[in-house]
Amino acid sequence: MGTRELMGDIIPRVPLSEWIESILDVLTTLLATATRAVSTVFRNGIRGITGFLDTLPPIVLILVLVGIAWAIAGRRIAIGSFLGFLFIWNIGLWGAMVSTLVLVFFATILAVALGLPLGIVAGLSDRFFLIVKPILDFMQTMPAFVYLIPAIPFFGLGATSAIMSTVIFSIPPTIRLTALGIRQIDKELVEAADSFGSTTYQKLVKLQLPLSLPTVMAGINQTIMLALSMVVIASMIGAGGLGGEVWRAIQRLRPGDGFSAGLAVVILAMILDRVTQKIAAQDRKAS
Amino acid sequence: MSDNNSEKANVKISLRNVYKVFGKNAARGVELSKKGLSKDEILEKTKLAVGVSNVSFDVYEGETLVVMGLSGSGKSTLIRCVNRIMEPTAGEILIDDVDITKLNDDELREVRRKKFSMVFQSFALFPHRRVIENVEYGLEIQGVDKDVRREKAETALKLVGLDGWGDYFPENLSGGMKQRVGLARALSVDPDILLMDEAFSALDPLIRSDMQDELIALNDRVRKTILFITHDLDEALKMGDRIVLMKDGYVVQIGTPEEILTNPADEYVQRFVANVDITKVLTAQDVMKIHSPVAFVKDGPRVALRKMKEHGLSGMFVVKSSGELVGHLTADKAAQAAKDEKKWLDQVTDRDSVLSVPLDQPVRTLFPMVESGNPIAVVDEDHHFKGVIVRGSILAALAESHSDSAPIEEPSELASKVLTPGTSDEPASSEADKENN
Ligand SMILES: Nc1ncnc2c1ncn2[C@@H]1O[C@H](COP(=O)(O)OP(=O)(O)O)[C@@H](O)[C@H]1O
Ligand SMILES: [Mg+2]
Numbered sequence: 164m165g166t167r168e169l170m171g172d173i174i175p176r177v178p179l180s181e182w183i184e185s186i187l188d189v190l191t192t193l194l195a196t197a198t199r200a201v202s203t204v205f206r207n208g209i210r211g212i213t214g215f216l217d218t219l220p221p222i223v224l225i226l227v228l229v230g231i232a233w234a235i236a237g238r239r240i241a242i243g244s245f246l247g248f249l250f251i252w253n254i255g256l257w258g259a260m261v262s263t264l265v266l267v268f269f270a271t272i273l274a275v276a277l278g279l280p281l282g283i284v285a286g287l288s289d290r291f292f293l294i295v296k297p298i299l300d301f302m303q304t305m306p307a308f309v310y311l312i313p314a315i316p317f318f319g320l321g322a323t324s325a326i327m328s329t330v331i332f333s334i335p336p337t338i339r340l341t342a343l344g345i346r347q348i349d350k351e352l353v354e355a356a357d358s359f360g361s362t363t364y365q366k367l368v369k370l371q372l373p374l375s376l377p378t379v380m381a382g383i384n385q386t387i388m389l390a391l392s393m394v395v396i397a398s399m400i401g402a403g404g405l406g407g408e409v410w411r412a413i414q415r416l417r418p419g420d421g422f423s424a425g426l427a428v429v430i431l432a433m434i435l436d437r438v439t440q441k442i443a444a445q446d447r448k449a450s
Numbered sequence: 451m452s453d454n455n456s457e458k459a460n461v462k463i464s465l466r467n468v469y470k471v472f473g474k475n476a477a478r479g480v481e482l483s484k485k486g487l488s489k490d491e492i493l494e495k496t497k498l499a500v501g502v503s504n505v506s507f508d509v510y511e512g513e514t515l516v517v518m519g520l521s522g523s524g525k526s527t528l529i530r531c532v533n534r535i536m537e538p539t540a541g542e543i544l545i546d547d548v549d550i551t552k553l554n555d556d557e558l559r560e561v562r563r564k565k566f567s568m569v570f571q572s573f574a575l576f577p578h579r580r581v582i583e584n585v586e587y588g589l590e591i592q593g594v595d596k597d598v599r600r601e602k603a604e605t606a607l608k609l610v611g612l613d614g615w616g617d618y619f620p621e622n623l624s625g626g627m628k629q630r631v632g633l634a635r636a637l638s639v640d641p642d643i644l645l646m647d648e649a650f651s652a653l654d655p656l657i658r659s660d661m662q663d664e665l666i667a668l669n670d671r672v673r674k675t676i677l678f679i680t681h682d683l684d685e686a687l688k689m690g691d692r693i694v695l696m697k698d699g700y701v702v703q704i705g706t707p708e709e710i711l712t713n714p715a716d717e718y719v720q721r722f723v724a725n726v727d728i729t730k731v732l733t734a735q736d737v738m739k740i741h742s743p744v745a746f747v748k749d750g751p752r753v754a755l756r757k758m759k760e761h762g763l764s765g766m767f768v769v770k771s772s773g774e775l776v777g778h779l780t781a782d783k784a785a786q787a788a789k790d791e792k793k794w795l796d797q798v799t800d801r802d803s804v805l806s807v808p809l810d811q812p813v814r815t816l817f818p819m820v821e822s823g824n825p826i827a828v829v830d831e832d833h834h835f836k837g838v839i840v841r842g843s844i845l846a847a848l849a850e851s852h853s854d855s856a857p858i859e860e861p862s863e864l865a866s867k868v869l870t871p872g873t874s875d876e877p878a879s880s881e882a883d884k885e886n887n
Binding site: 349351352354355356357358359360361362365369370373374 | 530533535559560561562563566567568570571572574576577578587588590591592639645
């Protein structure tokens with residue numbers, strides 16, 4: 164306290180937080196119509212899908228999800244997933260888990276849709292890579308819940324804000340590993356493609372993307388894991404789901420409920436991780 | 451400009467004062483290099499790395515031109531400038547009289563598709579594509595129909611002896627086979643020019659020698675202009691119609707293998723040559739052709755003529771039935787003798803101007819003798835005929851015998867380090883640099 168006053172006496176404090184707030188103010192008013200529209204679309208979309216999934220009997224949805232896991236990752240992981248889902252259903256957190264899963268799903272799709280092209284550009288352009296790399300480093304060292312705050316003025320409390328901040332938080336690995344995957348391709352391979360007269364597009368589609376796919380998939384896997392952790396944290400701004408259960412348990416001082424919800428998050432994380440890792444591994448084998 | 455070359459073969463590639471400098475403000479590196487500063491001085495002064503400095507030479511159509519030099523001498527940089535995989539900093543590069551340094555991206559791509567193929571030291575096969583898909587890559591990106599390109603790719607695979615391997619992935623192939631695929635991929639687009647950057651350097655000595663032989667045989671059929679890079683003098687001697695010797699980015703000497711061996715331009719070339727100077731170790735015995743046909747004195751001119759015709763020779767050595775060398779007989783003289791109804795060959799055989807050397811004559815001293823084009827007979831102490839030496843057999847034998855016997859016969863430590871196949875580039879270069887300084 165004392166040092167800060169002393170500091171303030173000598174050099175006036177830089178009004179950093181005031182600046183940021185006024186910038187956000189300006190942006191929110193300027194973009195109000197757009198953000199409100201996006202917010203509505205998202206809220207309705209998510210509400211619709213979650214509502215539909217809620218009408219399904221849990222066992223049906225579980226079988227569908229386990230079927231997907233089987234197709235991608237094989238029998239062992241499918242059985243594990245089945246037991247995990249049954250357990251979550253049993254402890255009464257199925258509904259919460261479904262809404263968390265829907266949020267993770269949407270956030271991941273958006274993060275990949277944005278991150279993949281950015282990663283490709285960063286993989287091909289040295290200059291862009293030099294600009295993007297420190298930004299990614301910065302983004303990954305910021306504490307997670309800082310991302311929640313700017314989302315609220317734009318999108319209000321709720322699922323849309325949760326998804327937006329989740330996208331921002333979870334996008335770095337996809338960008339970084341896509342760029343890395345393209346950059347680590349043997350120089351002579353790229354020269355070979357060039358020497359035959361490939362266009363930039365041909366080189367990308369026939370060489371660089373297929374060869375960087377395992378690395379890209381590892382990035383997407385990390386993005387999914389980050390998205391899950393962020394969606395849980397986003398319960399603070401009303402995202403609901405498993406995070407909401409934890410949040411409520413904290414407020415009501417019920418460690419048992421909090422722990423159960425936490426365990427459900429861990430189980431979901433393990434299932435998502437194993438299944439998506441399997442995709443990456445399969446790609447590696449094929450290449 | 452092509453007029454002065456029109457009596458010779460067409461000039462396919464012409465490099466005119468080509469420079470490549472790495473770093474920002476590369477043009478300044480060119481200026482300094484033109485002023486005569488060395489690569490090291492420029493690096494010290496400006497942090498610019500001179501890769502290629504003022505290189506000019508022509509490659510004729512159908513010729514195999516070898517660029518040779520120690521690691522770091524700028525060979526890879528130079529060959530990459532030729533198809534502009536690397537952008538030359540200054541100079542002109544004419545391909546069929548068109549300066550490709552002036553082409554825009556589309557034109558350049560078209561030239562790459564139509565005229566060039568490249569083969570790489572590390573093979574550079576696409577690991578996610580099957581062998582056949584690798585081979586058809588060049589055609590695929592040109593939009594050639596699937597059936598057509600598959601057929602051409604199969605033909606190219608057959609050409610390199612890999613019939614039936616199309617469905618394998620590159621990782622399942624041995625090094626030699628991988629490079630055959632690399633070669634097939636290069637040939638499938640039917641380019642005018644093959645650019646080969648140390649294409650055989652990563653292979654085991656035996657496989658490497660096989661590949662060299664096969665490339666020579668194959669090129670007799672397909673007749674490409676080949677720019678071949680190597681750091682190995684033996685390979686250069688064997689493959690090259692002409693050799694360009696590079697050092698620190700510039701050209702030290704250009705010449706035929708014989709010229710390089712017999713007439714090294716400076717100390718650098720001399721050391722290079724001396725390091726593999728098997729001409730000191732090898733003798734006439736090692737390089738002679740043993741099973742060369744001879745005429746016997748009692749044969750008579752008609753039999754001798756028939757033997758010459760049979761073997762496509764314009765002349766033959768004549769020996770007594772004991773094996774003792776009598777002399778040399780040309781086809782003309784034999785024909786004349788036949789007309790004159792001469793019975794014995796010794797009456798018409800030329801005994802005086804015939805060149806003969808003992809078995810242990812050093813090969814080095816043979817070069818000036820074969821220069822004339824006349825064959826040399828090799829004889830033992832009793833003057834018995836043992837074999838023949840012709841121009842080509844010396845070079846072939848040099849290249850062959852060295853790679854077989856290098857460790858035993860090489861007196862120089864440096865030589866075995868620099869030139870033993872399979873030794874990695876890098877230590878060789880630093881070793882040699884030290885020696886050179
Ligand atoms: N991308 C690059 N950046 C900077 N210097 C380079 C680069 N590529 C090559 N060089 C330099 O150019 C010189 C020639 O290299 P290179 O052409 O690879 O030689 P070689 O193929 O004969 O071994 C070396 O001194 C090397 O350090
Ligand atoms: Mg090289």
